[in-house]
Amino acid sequence: MRCQPNPQQPVYNWLKNKQYCLLCDEVADTALPICTSCEADLPWLGGHCQICALPLPSTGLTCGACLKKPPSFSQVEVPWRYAFPLDSLITRFKHHAKWPMGRLLGELLSHHLQHAFDEGLARPDLLLPVPLANKRQRQRGFNQAQLLAQWLSPRLQLPLQPNWLRRTLDTPAQQQLDAATRKRNLRNAFALAPSSQLSGLHVALVDDVLTTGATAESVARLLKRAGAARVDVYCLARTPKPGD
Template sequence: MRCQPDSQNQVYNWLKIKHTCLLCDETADTTLAICSSCEAELPWLGGHCQVCALPLPSHGLVCGACLKKPPSFTKVEVPWRYAFPIDSLITRFKHQAKWPLGRLLGELLSHHLQHAFDEGLSKPDVLLPVPLADKRQRQRGFNQAGLLCEWLSPLLQLPVQAHWLQRVVDTPAQQQLDAATRKRNLRKAFALAPGSAVSGLHVALVDDVLTTGATAQSLARLLKQAGAARVDVYCLARTPKPGD
């Protein structure tokens, strides 16, 4: 089973065949490549900060960091905590080019977002993938955020502007850095492409994982300075506070 990272030339039809669950290999009893039992056991987020989605003990709270210094983005929407098996699925999608796993996660994310829209979340005007530096994208062969946008776009009926955001400085990978170093790492790392018409728009950044929020904050600040009316963040998973 293989799914090409091209929304126009896919070789795997997700709607017209009987699926096998990508987690347990049993026949799926849903329209997606995951069975209802495995889906129920995913690490759903639960209580979280109403702004940055940091996992918290109960619902309806705002974390201390967002109270002390509200971020430039308005809201993070994310279905899962970054825990097994979501962490493994994202890693395999991102670093091993397991596109069917990414497609599955993208479809489940679209269900989460559609439910949020039905519950009153403001729907954005456009989706913007978090950009990779050119060198890193050449090495990996694709931008996972770009693929997620391609899969989300028809499901949510939202346009994508894949090239409005650019990563102009190839900074070191963020995964092993602490929060302060991440912020320094991202100074002047991003830019808007000429002709990017973000003024007055509600935009949604799309990425795979939100950790400290430094990348989302840097991009949201850039977009707000360019006149964006609102910036939200959609991602697959949110990491807990270190030690939790």
């Protein structure tokens, strides 16, 4: 039995003349399966830290954490806050294998990134999905970050290297851990394949949600030590600071 979706065979008929919104089930008025009203109601990020994308009251600011200790990655590019109904869509994609939800979010993310490139965001040399440990990927049946990267790669015309980055430790799930525990949890959790060639490259990591940034920091530090010139992070959503 094949538990991995075949990227050459779409899990949703995107060529239908009439699309239905995956959120409200009404006929969509766009080429994607989402209507204009539901797309507008998504929790768009708004003001945020210009480095880690933490939601802030206005644009052009840098959060206190990034001022105190600049991260190893240069910039996080993300369209949404992790809030309803986006959190439900990501959960259904990630934990219930609802790939049409992920495909829709990947398409919208590609539009966001293309607009960011047009506005001056530096284009990376390649995409790297954040890997899952082998055991967790077998349990889930797929790696949501790799699927997102597979959908982004042809849309953005960027090469994808799905096997350069590996997760060597099956650490506990990060969702319920605080920032300090997440950092300890990820020590030596990632490694690079012998075939990877990062010297002088601008690399973009692809993941679903950025919470504390511990995973992005751990991977970016590894990539910079291996010679990467710049590391950016592309993801679907950024969580707000606890209590906000």
